[in-house]
Amino acid sequence: MMITGASRGIGAATARMAHASGYRIAATARSRDRLTPIVEELGGDAVLPIACDVTEWDQLTAAVRNIEESFGGLDVVFANAGALVNTSFRETSETPDVAAWRDMILTNVYGVAITARATLPALIRRQGHLVITGSVAGTGVRPGNLYSATKWATSALAANIRADLVGTGVRVTIVQPGIVDTDMPGPELRAKPMIAADDIARAVLYAVRQPAHVDVNELVVRPTGQDADR
DSSP states (O other), rough: OEEEEETHHHHHHHHHHHTTTTTTEEESSSSSSHHHHHHHHHTTTTTEEOOOOOTTTHHHHHHHHHHHHSSSSOOOEOOOOOOOOOOSSOOOSOOHHHHHHHHHHIIIIIIIHHHHHHHHHHHHHHHHHEEEEEOOOGGSSOTTOHHHHHHHHHHHHHHHHHHHHSSSSSSEEEEEEEEEEESSOHHHHSOOOOBHHHHHHHHHHHHHHOOOOOOEEEEOOOOOOOOTTT
C-alpha cells in the first residue's frame, strides 16, 4: 500500500492500521525525515520510506518505480496528502497569503490528479484500489472557503477517474471525513465534535477489504453531533 502524506494524521494512522493488517507500506512525505517516527514505530523492515512531493511528477513516477521494484507490484494507493489554509475572498484588512493558497490548490487538486495518473498503470496491472481523501467540506457550500472548493474538485476527480477505469478491474473510493483530530483544524473547529484519525483509517481498510466485485465509491464519516454545514 502506497500512502501519500504518511508522516502524520490520517496517513500515519492508516499506515499503522494497514501494517497491523498485513500490508507492506510505502510511506511518502515531502521529506524523508518527516517519516522517521512512523518508520521507527513500525520497524525499518516494515515500511519503505520515500521522499516525494505529490505536486512533482518526476518524484511520483520515481516513487512508483521504487515501490514496484521493492514490493513486486502495487495493490493499493491512498492519495491522502493535503493542505488546509483558512481563506476569505472579501477580507480587506490583511494581505492574503496567496502563495499558501496556490500550494493548497496544487496539493489538493493537481497532486491528487497526478498521483492517480502516476500510479494507475501499476494498479491496472494488479486490478488494485485507489483511495482518495476528500472532505465533507467538499459536499456543501462553505462561505469564502477555498479549501472547500479544492475538495469539491477532489470529489469530481474521484468520480471521473472511476468512470475512466470501467473495465480495468480497478476500484476507486473517496473517503469524506468530517472534523478529524489532527494538527490541521484551527481553534474554531477544535471546539466542535471531532473524530480520530484512526476512525478514518478504519474506513479506508473497510473499503479495500471488500471482495473484488464490490466497489465502495464513497464513505462519509462525521463525528456524532457535527453540524451538516461544517
